[in-house]
Amino acid sequence: MSNTPISRLDTTQADFLARLDALLAFESSTDDAIEAAVADILREVRTRGDEAVIEFTRRFDRLDVASMAALELPRQVLDDALASLSAAQRDALTQAAERVRIYHERQKQESWEYTEADGTRLGQKVTPLDRVGLYVPGGRASYPSSVLMNAVPAKVAGVKELIMVVPTPGGERNPLVLAAAAITGVDRVFTIGGAQAVAALAFGTRTIPQVDKIVGPGNAYVASAKRRVFGTVGIDMVAGPSEVLVISDGHGDPDWVAMDLFAQAEHDELAQSILLCTDAAFIDRVHASIDALLAGMPRRDTIATSLAKRGALVKVRDLGEACDIANRIAPEHLEICTADPRALVDRIRHAGAMFLGHYSVEALGDYCAGPNHVLPTMRSARFSSPLGVYDFQKRTSILDISPEGAQTLGRIASVLAHGEGLQAHARSAEMRLR
Template sequence: MTPLQPQRLDSRDAAFNLQLDALLDRAPEISAEITTVVDDIIAAVRRDGDAALIGFTNQFDRRSVQQAGELALDAAALEAAWNSLPADLRDALSAAAQRITAYAEHQKITAFEFTDAHGNRLGQRITPMGRVGLYVPGGKAAYPSSVLMNAIPAKVAGVGEVVMVVPAPDGELNPVVLGAAHLAGIDRVITIGGAQAIAALAYGTQTIPAVDKIVGPGNAYVAAAKRRVFGRVGIDSIAGPSEIVIISDGNTDPRWLAMDLFSQAEHDELAQSILISPDAACLDAVEAAMNARLSELDRHAIVRASVGHRGALILAKDWDDAAAISNHIAPEHLELAVDAPRALMDKIRHAGAIFLGRHTPEAFGDYCAGPNHVLPTSRAARFSNPLGVYEFQKRTSLIECTPEGAKVLAPIAGRIADAEGLGAHAASARDRS
């Protein structure tokens, strides 16, 4: 078997920054052709509603649906799917759900009010969204963790209704996904997918209600559709391929680190796995372990392509340099496999999730640690956040002026309005003086 050879970079090289940026420069997945197809699908759903959904579902998912009602699953079907799962899997999903819920409870944004020196009451009111849509990949794919990670924060936030869409190609539905929907308390499940599902959630049809926000992963057509409907509804993000950065001091078992890198590489060929260390021997040992363990994986061909094209082993000058490189990458997942992870963490500014210490693999975060696994990708951790309860809560500002307080604010507002040339603003303010 041809040895696995991830790219080697050295931060001492004059061309390092250019090499790193080239490694991070992943071409957009959404082509003009895909965008054109998606625009046509969205227009058809907006125009024809359920009829368009039925047509696209029969065309793309090879089904023979006649009536829109056939697309929905009732609560009994979800409960039956849950009961069909092996007991140990139900236990694992329940434990994960409990941990995700406990973490989400800590994320709730709180309301506040205070009185200023002039008796004016100022504050913030918190209300949940009314209805949220959750997209879940379907068919043979099974991502119950995504169901839990997306639905539970919405439920904890108090969202009135969670509508899940999941495609059923050839009529096939995964019982693990449906069981997770039952566990998460999802209110409505519709067996549609693709851009047509996103359009239905955004604009509504005769039988599917429009939502306030759409979350959940999907293929390039789903991503393009989410981008197109943003503004009509909120979206979580346009997610790129999965990625992991590990910073190691060489004292963690290299076999562990090899599999941690593989855990993201196995998602798809565009996923990215990067190891950073000031210790060249650490990089050598992990590369050897990667080659030794590759054959253990069913998805070894995907891993080989991902690591070969997007993976890297980076030799850093020192710990400050390692942190600086990681901050530039702004990874979705960052493992700090070092003796003093919290000291190194203080140097990290940009990461979707940080996994501290040798016994905290990224895989725990994907399934059951508690924090959400929906994280910013493609360097978006520089300005974006993990999915959480706060994504489903709305903040409304509260302002209540006393007569005395109004007299204080009136000349301030009036003068600034004058400077902006907005006479009605100025007069409205001064009327209260």
């Protein structure tokens, strides 16, 4: 008898889809107190700039600073952080950055044009963003991988200036995060965080220039601030809890599957870990592995709560049904742990990232495989994609219409413009007609 609470579902149950949808339901509810605080912070920073940033940094991060100059880290501090790492850490960070760069180099989009028979030339110009802001959690939190996954594609895209903000509560700096900034070529680093950092990047201050886009994860205050400044600047996404879906045909090691479920569940209590499996006996073995391995996990309380609240072990009829359910879930991470995982790839339409085979563990994608780990959550893989070079480029249409082309297009436009009741549009086109 397994002891660890986790939902056990079977697709033959009459209420299966209702139970699955209830399990997937996640409302990114907003806290009124947080929303009010963020609105106030944004208003103050927009109005008073550096002065407000300094005040909020003193209050929230307990830093006794008198000027913005004290909050910007010189390049030497980043280089010193890199030098302070052990050889193993420095080598791992460097290798991961290089693998991420190589992968993202293939995503670069180029400008293009084509010429029609009458000499009209049409095309698209691809241009990198001028300036991007990168938010990185700070203090005891250590997310150098977040720096790599956001900074590298921005630099590959050709972004001219990358400004990183990272809070240092109580003056605590994380050397791995600063070292990652050094390796990826971040241009400026400010030790500020929270909604005030988002506001400074979005609106600009005397010291911090306004950026074109803000990327990177943060807490509820950061997420709220990013939602509110969208439109003034671009944002990457407002991400929900981390998710993994594992498809299994009953082959492989149940301990591996259990640990892969743990790897997502340890993020936080709202993370979601689901197994779809064709073999009921293997599901039992995975549940037994969960029981056996959980006690040895440092974050076992978080894992146990996550599995109990939002986890599931699901018996499916066959792998085809598993793929249909996977498309309904549209998971952030999808592990296909079957004898022939590539046979299922074309059946999957909605997933942030697919990990094929027993050795393609999601944790490798988080750190060093190469593809980006910033992925769509909360079923948004149905309509969105992983962060990439394309998120740091914009496209401009080019129309170079020849005199001959204007004769054909002008007559078409005239008819449509009159149909819409826009006579000036029609006349504008008609005036070019011979």
